[in-house]
Amino acid sequence: MKTLQTTEPMLVLGIPLRTNNQRAFEDIPTHWQRFSGENWLARIPHRRDGDVYAVYTHHAHEGVDNHGxxxxxxxxCVTHADTVPEGLASAVIPPGRHAVFEVEPGRHDKVGERWLDVWANQDLAKTYRCDHERYAPDGKIEIRVGIR
Incomplete structure (x- = not known):
């Protein structure tokens, strides 16, 4: 694990899913299939680069825990969004400190396992506000967790 300090917010447009940790291993793979199968990446205007983001936000207990x-x-990530196209939602990844957990490149199937490691780490002062995964075109995968 390494840490990353960001100084600028990042605006992400994408397809939303409301779920929780009890349903995540069932809901999230289906959501990713929809994202790929319906070619949503090509439909997002003003993309900043070729990275794909999965942003976890609007927690029921924001700032407290990841239950609910x-x-x-x-x-x-987009450069701007004058309007949010139908079917999409927006999220802002705020600037701040992030613990960065790498996943074996190209191994999307290992992301869920890596999240289990993240949540088991009791030494991190997690913010429980806006965590995200970053998938680079070269296969690199990172889980970034907001920390105090």
Whole structure:
């Protein structure tokens, strides 16, 4: 694990899913299939780059814990969004400190397992506000968790 300090917010547009940790291993793979199968990445205007983001936000207990419902938005970082196209939602990844957990490149199937490691780490002062995954075109995968 390494840490990353960001100084600018990032705006992500993508398709939303309301779920929780009890349903996540069932709901999230289906959501990703929808994102890919319906070619949503190509439909997102003003993409900043080729990265794909999965943003976990709007927690039922924001700032406290990750229990209860939250929204997952799978999409792309954009330069701006004058309007949010129908079918999409937006999320802002705020600037701040993030613990970065790498996943074996190209191994999307290992992301859920890595999240289990993240949540088991009791030494992190997690913010429980806006965590995200970053998928680079070269296969690199990172889980970024907001920390105090």
């Amino acid at each position: 419902d939250y929204t997952l938005i799978v999409g792309a």
